Amino acid sequence: MHGYSFARRSILAVTALAALRPGSVQAQGAPLTYVGWSHDEAASRPVLTEAFETFRAANAGVRLETIGFPWAQMQQNVVLRLRSSQPLDVVQLAERWLPQLSRLLQPADLREVLGAELDRVDPGLLRLGQVGGRQLAMPWTAGSIGMVANRKVLSDAGIAEPPRTVEAFADALRRIKRGNAEVVPYAFSTKNNLSISPDFQVWLWTFGGRLFDAEDKVAIDSDAARAALSFLVDLSREGLMARDIDRPDSRRLFGGNRAGLYHDAPLARGFARDNSGQGAVFDTNVAAVATPVLRVGDTPRSLMWGHILALPAARARPAADGPAARLLRHLALNDETQLRYFRAVGLFPVTRSALATLAADDYVTVWTRNAGSAEMDETAAWPNAADLTTIVGEEVQAALLLSKPPAQALADMANRLRRAVANQRRT
Known part of the structure; x- marks a missing residue:
């Protein structure tokens, strides 16, 4: 799984244009520029190359150019392309980048x-692209x-x-520990802030706490947060x-049957x-x-x-019938394209109909059902x-x-967050 968002200041501090790496371009037709990272990664390159070639074959009047950057350089290069007025018609993003980059991208409202x-997409999943x-x-x-x-x-x-309540969860971890001292019952990320913060937020919400309240005021110094931590x-x-373990360590432990539970992407x-x-x-x-x-009946x-x-x-x-919209449909709303991507890489499709064909796969159906109530990382909407x-x-x-005692850590967190957002405006 990729890491979490870079500071906005690092995006704005870029002073030189990175070298572009254009993909295949047809000789004729209306130009269409796609920018992303997955089609340049070894695991997904073959299936996405096929997807783009299929689009080209069906859209002879479109000259599709695919440009790839490493994931870690995507945000900076998207900003650079916008500032230098380079073409950018369809862009791949991580969901947590959208609140900030939307100010520069000014994306079209896809409802329009x-x-x-x-x-065709479940409302819970559509929320990933909403601001x-x-x-x-x-x-x-x-x-x-x-x-x-x-x-x-x-x-x-x-x-x-698997345990369904917090109390049953703690009891299950103790039973795992008693049964095999070599196993890490719960491989929670205990190093790397990019992993600790999201994992902690899930428990914070479970106990009824928030980092920020509805008025964007820091709310972390609360009874619920103290209970969670x-x-x-x-x-x-x-x-x-x-x-001293991070997500990759958790994955290795899990694959070696030396971890009971942990958090990860699909x-x-x-x-x-x-x-x-x-x-x-x-x-x-x-x-x-x-x-x-915390209580039976609560939303996970x-x-x-x-x-x-x-x-x-x-x-x-x-335009609804323009090349950019057609490419978006081909990648995200075409069941055949979606299912080929899933079978090649393991990333879940988003359409109801594609997911229905995977109904016998409990891993996919359970995860997708749980994702319907997922929440956005609370830090993502802030410029910093x-x-x-x-x-x-x-x-x-x-x-x-x-x-630090939990209460002191949360009090310090609250003070630091207040200073950090004092002159910022949340998206």
């Missing part, structure tokens, strides 16, 4: 471009940062079903979590296949589960995650999102390492 076609009530991007591959359980580890500990600290004290099953060395045979051990709830929490496609409209509003992520991660880590 596609209308009722959007109803301020407008549909500024289309989910392309959708899911969440959700919880994964290792069935073998649970079974070895005598646990028949104290819960995690107690798990750490009991040895139910491990110090690609978790693919990582487990690779890390186990068993391929798809290991799938029987991988279960998508809902984050445990998870954090939005996905790739989205936007149509920048700074120069002109894309990376600064806020760092603050949250550092203070949570300080509590987990027992260098």
Whole structure:
């Protein structure tokens, strides 16, 4: 899984244009420029190359140019292209980039471009591309940062079903620890602020807390937040979590049957296949589960995650039958394209009809159902999102390492967040 957003200041500080790496271009036809990263990555390059060639074959009057940048350079290069007036008709984004980049991209509202076609996607998944009530991007591959359980580890500990409540979750972790001291019951990210912050936010929401309230005021110094962080600290004290592990470490432990549960993106099953060395045979051990709830009947929490496609409209509003809209449909609303992408890489499709063909795959159906109530990372809507992520991660880590009591870590977090957003405006 890719990391979390860079600070806006790092985007604006770029002073030189990066070298472009254009893809295949047809000799004739109306120009259409696509910019993204996935088609340049080894795993997804073959299937996306095929998708673009299929589009070209069906749209002979369009001269499609595909430009790729490494994921870590995407935001900077999108900004550079906009500022230097280079073509940008369809752009791939991570969902957490949209609130800030939408100010520069000025994406078309896809409700105005596609209308009722959007109803082919579940409203819960459509939220990945919404800002301020407008549909500024289309989910392309959708899911969440959700919880994964290792069935073998649970079974070895005598646990028949994944825990559904916070109390049952803690009890299950203790049973795993008693059964095998070499296993990390809960592979929570305890290093790397980019992983700590989202994982903590899921528990914060589970206990009824927020980083910010409805009026954008810092709300983290609350009873609910203290309960959430104290819960995690107690798990750490009991040895139910491990110090100094990040998401890649969790994946390796999980694939080696040395972790019971952890948080990840939908690609978790693919990582487990690779890390186990068993391929798809290991799938029987991988279960998508809902984050445990505080009380029966509560909505399980998870954090939005996905790739989205936007149509920048700074120069002109894309037409419903124009080449940009047709490419977006081909990539995100064409079931055949979506399912080929899923089978090649493991990223979930977004249309109801494509998902219906995968109804027998519990991993996909359970994860997609849980993702319907996922929430956006609370830091993403702020211009200095990376600064806020760092603050949250550092203070949570300080509590987990027992260098600060939970109440002190949250009080310090609140003060630092207030200073950080004092002169900022949330999108």
